[in-house]
Amino acid sequence: MMLIPGQYIGVVTFPGVVVHELAHQLFCRWCGVAVYEVKYFQADNPLGYVIHEPPKKPLHQLLIGTGPFIINSLIAFVIAFPAALPVALFNSGNLFDYIQLYFAVSIGMHAFPSTTDASTMWNGIWHGDNTPLWLKIVLLPVMGLILLGAIGSVFWLDLVYGILLAIGLPLLIAGLF
Secondary structure, three states, X not given: OOOOOHHHHHHHOHHHHHHHHHHHHHHHHHOOOOEEEEEOOOOOOOOOEEEEOOOOOHHHHHHHHHHHXXXXXXXXXXXXXXXXXXXXXXXXXXXXXXXXXXXXHHXXXXXXXXXXXXXXXXXXXXXXXXXXXXXXXXXXXXXXXXXXXXXXXXXXXXXXXXXXHHHHXXXXXXXXX
């Protein structure tokens, strides 16, 4: 198995890092949470970040933390769909199709919330005084999936997810019609 440090992967797949941080920022705005500082990309650890005030509602903490999964997945699929079909079905893709697929896979790879996102969600929701029980119950499987994604990234699960979004899902949908 080939082991490549995450910083190098992040530099190569920087569009996904930018969209990931943009998704955090968007959900902060949608939830009325003030954003103090945003770094969309840097070739350092962390690759990007959003510093914001603590959300007043526990549900907002969950939305801000999982926002990249929603936004990155959606954008990766939308970008990939028109390019995946000619490339994968007809083997007739042009250069622009392959560039689209690069962006889609890069964005899809960074859909999983980071372990820092998970830690922030856990502390804000699980230990929050005004957190309803149903939200704590929802948080447990979300945390499990985030940790699975973090462990799986060692085995290229993030790349597999990006490829499934960019090629697998469009092919599956095209096969239905």
